[in-house]
Amino acid sequence: MTATDVRSLPAIVDVVTAAEVLGIGRTVAYELVRTDRFPTPVIRVGHQIKNPTAYLIELLGLSTDGAAARPRAGAPG
Numbered sequence: 001m002t003a004t005d006v007r008s009l010p011a012i013v014d015v016v017t018a019a020e021v022l023g024i025g026r027t028v029a030y031e032l033v034r035t036d037r038f039p040t041p042v043i044r045v046g047h048q049i050k051n052p053t054a055y056l057i058e059l060l061g062l063s064t065d066g067a068a069a070r071p072r073a074g075a076p077g
Contacts, residue, residue: 003062009053012043018051021060 006021013021019029022039032038033049040055057063 003060006053006057006060006062009056011053012050013053013056015042015049015051018056021056 001021009017009021015029015033016026018038018040019026022029024032029038030049033042038051040051040059043050043052
């Protein structure tokens with residue numbers, strides 16, 4: 001999935017889509033969610049698990065305007 005594809009995702013995506021963005025498999029993604037180790041916050045609604053796309057974009061160091069995100073203050077790099 002390209003950076004442009006990620007930026008064009010809806011505001012909230014399912015775990016399978018989030019896994020695709022991160023380059024991990026579905027099974028691993030659900031295991032990370034189950035053990036509270038998924039790298040971004042998740043939203044649980046009944047049996048559904050959703051991921052805010054903004055956190056995925058931030059995790060990947062992308063910005064919403066197409067430019068590379070600037071490092072946060074105090075972040076190494």
